Amino acid sequence: MAHDFSDPTGLYAIVGEFDDPDTLMKAAEEARFAGYKEMDAYTPFPVHGMSEAIGFRDSKVPWTVIACGIIGLTCGYTLQFYTSVIDYPMNVGGKPLNSIPSFIPVSYECTILFSAFSAAIGMFIYNKLPMPYHPIFNAKNFERASQDRFFLAIEASDPSYDEGKIEKLMREHGALEVSTCDY
Numbered sequence: 001m002a003h004d005f006s007d008p009t010g011l012y013a014i015v016g017e018f019d020d021p022d023t024l025m026k027a028a029e030e031a032r033f034a035g036y037k038e039m040d041a042y043t044p045f046p047v048h049g050m051s052e053a054i055g056f057r058d059s060k061v062p063w064t065v066i067a068c069g070i071i072g073l074t075c076g077y078t079l080q081f082y083t084s085v086i087d088y089p090m091n092v093g094g095k096p097l098n099s100i101p102s103f104i105p106v107s108y109e110c111t112i113l114f115s116a117f118s119a120a121i122g123m124f125i126y127n128k129l130p131m132p133y134h135p136i137f138n139a140k141n142f143e144r145a146s147q148d149r150f151f152l153a154i155e156a157s158d159p160s161y162d163e164g165k166i167e168k169l170m171r172e173h174g175a176l177e178v179s180t181c182d183y
Contacts, residue, residue: 044148
């Protein structure tokens with residue numbers, strides 16, 4: 001999810017620590033149903049269904065890739081058309097100058113090239129990478145997020161934020177520990 005670091009001081013989030021992905025999933029779903037929207041989950045491996053559980057619906061990268069793929073297709077075809085028909089027309093073997101079948105390989109390669117670069121660059125831009133600092137690293141035991149623990153963070157910027165209710169929700173759904181995380 002996109003994070004707003006406009007307030008660099010104070011509380012960032014309440015973080016719950018879970019010992020397995022199922023309890024984390026149930027807590028995330030319950031938090032989403034309770035109306036929390038500014039939350040994120042951190043797991044040592046991808047958990048199927050977690051994006052839906054936390055309500056993550058960002059789909060900018062696929063649209064960027066398809067738009068850049070179409071631009072690549074257009075550029076590849078236009079370049080070949082310009083060089084073969086307008087700039088240096090040369091009839092080879094009696095084929096028409098604008099021969100679509102002979103333009104397909106280069107157009108296809110340009111489509112793939114533009115799509116791949118846009119996917120990589122879009123991923124960096126939309127995830128705001130490189131990000132040398134993130135407040136979640138201040139959470140207690142967070143170093144275990146890459147080993148054997150699962151974390152759910154509900155941010156203080158959430159309009160429904162209520163520290164007592166969030167802590168109660170996380171403990172009811174099996175959180176081993178609930179702690180606050182500052183910037």
